[in-house]
Each structure stands twice: as structure tokens, then as C-alpha cells.
Amino acid sequence: MPDTTDVDGLTVGQVSARLGVTVRALHHWDEIGLARPSLRTAAGYRLYTTADLERLHRIVVYREIGLGLDRIRAVLEDSADVPGALRAQRAQVAERIERLQRLSAGLERMIDAHERGLLLTAEEQAAIFGPRWDPDWPAQARERYGDTAQWRQYAERSASRGPAEWQAVADDVAGLDRALGEAMDASVTPGSPEAHHLVERHREVFASYFPLTRQMQVCLGRMYESDPGFAAHYDGIRSGLAGWFRRLIDADARAHGIDPDTATWE
Template sequence: MSYSVGQVSGFTGVTIRTLHHYDKAGLLCPGERSPAGYRLYSDADLARLQQILFYRELGFSLEEIGAIMADPAADALDHLRERHRTLHEQIDRLHRLVEVAERAMEVQRTGVELTPGERFEVFGEVAFDLSYATDAHLKWGHSEGHRQSMARAAAHTKEDWRQIMAEAAAWRKRLIAAFDAEEAPDGDRVLQLAEEHRLHIGRWFTPCPPEMHCRIADDYVEDSRAFALVVPASEQRPGLDRFLRAAIHANAEGSRDR
């Protein structure tokens, strides 16, 4: 039995435009034509369409589907196993994103309530990028240090944040002055600045041993969103992120020697 493109679209839910696209791509070419030249789909074509829709539902691209169906020697089971693995990875990542959302809601419930004006008053140009918060949780969320840091941050009052940001601004001013003066990142004054930064994290967020401090410093260079939490964009200089990382690593190395 043969079916027109409209009939196939009607009982499969696939749009006529999509069926035409499959035809042009060589993925599903109807085996018959009506006397007027219109496409006619056979039962075999419908069986092929069912396979295509199955693979599409699993997330295969049209190119991947075409390669699987064009090669009689292709092992569809291998492709399905790989897709099975990928889907499980995506499911795991979605579970972690759910945890991020739940944590964000918890912070909103327990954290300090600030109006937009108060937020600017306290934080100024330092803005916490939500996309970075999500990525950071996916990267560090398994660690006790990250969980403790988030919990303590949520518990800080408006006055706590005022003091935190005032300390950070004073420290940042001295860091930039040392960088502009072309001091060595392993010089005494810069090493002291690195140590102050480590103690600041420990005092307000989570214990920060030198090894953790180095990982945080690496993130400043690898992700501009992380460094913007330390130095706002308007105060940054080219190379300042690498300068701070070098100082933190040098301070960590020195602490191991002490």
C-alpha cells in the first residue's frame, strides 16, 4: 500500500516540511511516485521512518542516523550503547543542576535580604555571575570546603558583607599598587598580600589550606568570572590575574618550607 506525504504526516505527526527535508538529505526517499509525480511512501518507507524517529528521539544527528542506516555492516548496538552512556552522563549533570537550584533556593531563603540599592552599596561593581555559581558548584560541590563556604556566605548579615567588602577593597588596592610598581610576585610584600588573601577566605568563608588556595588561584586565570569576584573589571590590568596566581603559588611553596 502507498501513502501520500500528507497522509504520512497526518498519522506520524512528522511535518511535511520535515519529510521533504529527509528526502533532500537522502535519509528517507519515497520509493514510489503518483502519476502526477507526487511522493508515495511504501510500508518499507514507513518502517524506515520509524527507525529514523527512534534514533532522533535518542538524540542522534541526521548525519549519524544516515551513517548507521547506510552501512549494512554498521553495528547499531554499539551506537546505542554509546548513546546510552551519553544520556546517563546528561542525566547525572541534570541531577547536579537540580542540586545547584535547590542550593540557590536555600541561600535565597536563609541569606541576607538586600534591596538592589543596598546590594550595589555593599558590593559595588563586584557581581556574582549566576552562570559561574552554577559551574563552580558542578566543579567544587563535592567538597566540604565549598559546602561550608556557601553555608557561611548565606549566614552573613549585611554588616558582615560591608566588612568583608571593605577588607577586600583595601587589600585589592595594595595588590594593584604592587603590580603597578612591578614588584616580583615572590617578593616579601606580595607574599604577605597572598597570605592575607588566604586568611581572609578562612576567616569569612572556609578554612583555606595552601593547596586549596592554589586551586582557587588557578581558577582566577582559567575563568575571568572568578577573577572578577576579586578584582572588578574596571580595576583589572592585563596580567594581574597571573601575577596573583604566581604570588599565591609562591606563598604556598614558602609555607611548605617553613
């Protein structure tokens, strides 16, 4: 570069401010020969000319659309390749935009799931969960449990489910209810292998909502018996089923070293 006292360009700091590029990046591009200032002052300070700025503008644009420095150098040195390079990069940008749009849609569903619980219309809920289902229940559950880890886990599962997936969950729950009624008819006793199998099946089915520890299952068993809504559901399957199922859960907990009387939600 010629040594000159003609201040016909911009300093590194001025170029950095004008282009929104760090001084460190400009120094790096200078060091690797990608964009060197053409002038120097008598004191040795580098100065960028108009032509230098034009080259830097191109570098900034190419870097912004995702070209690497080696690819930028190749494009700058072979002007005939510019349209092809830009078309290829445009295709990559389009793919990236599509991925980001899918990500945005997924995030929107997750936000909705955290706020609403079920991402189903009232009609879809009734068709899947039956006419006795109250579409206000998810909002009530959100108000009551929205700050818990279990609600967050439930919301993450809900975000990935549509009507078909929720129908499969509802079918599993209905199958478990039938199995409980049949087991009670068959006089399955707490602590028996059949009872342990039913309790484990309950944990597996419930995992569709969130992971359920045995201690948490004991707490649910208490609620099934004491809560009027749950008790009505289970006793509607068979009279006394809510209390019977709680005894099955308690016996299974004892078999795993858990005292049902002191179990907590953890």
C-alpha cells in the first residue's frame, strides 16, 4: 500500500461505525487479505478508500446471507460466479426460513399448550372424551396447577398432540377403566400379582399426562376416593371402585417400601 499523507479515506474506526462491523473483524479481514485498506497516512495509519468501502459493503452483505469468508473471497475474485453463488445462497436462506417458520409454529403451539392445556376445540373434546366432559376443566386445571412442574410436563406433551393422539390417550384410559371394573368383579385383592399389574398399568397410562412416581400415585389414590368428581367417575364404573382402587395402590406402594400414610407429592 502506498505511503501517503493525503487523507482521502476513512479510518478503521470510522469504517467500523459506518458499516456496523467490529474493528476486530476489519483487522482480521486485513490480515487474511480479504479487505485491505488501500491508503496509509504518513504516520502509518490505514485508510479505506471509496473502492475499499464498496468491497467491504459486498463482504458485509455476503456474510449477512450466510457465506463463509473463503466463499466470499472466491466470489469477490470471480465476479462471473456471483449470480450462481447468490442463487445457491438464496436457496439455503429459503430453507432456513422454512425451518424457522416451523420452529415458530411449534413455539406458538407450546405457548398455547402452557396457557390452555388442551389444544382442541370444545367439539373435539366432546367427541374424544365423551358428552360428560366439561371443556372448562382444562382452564380450571391451569388455574389450579399452572405453576407446577407437572403442568409444564403436561403442556409439553399436549403441544405435540392432535385429535388422533388424544383419542389414543382416551382409549387407553377407557381400557384401564374397563380392566379395573372387571378386576373388581373378579375379586382381585390388594397386593396380588393381578393388582400390582393394574397399578403399574395405571402409572403407564397416566404418563401420557406427566411422569407419575409411586408416591404421587398414592396421593392420586387418596384424591380418587375423596374428591367428589373422581369418586363419582370410578364409582360409576363399579360401586365402591374408588376405595377399592386406592387400596390396590396403597398395597403396591408398601410392596415398594413406601408408607401410604406418609406419602407426599414427589
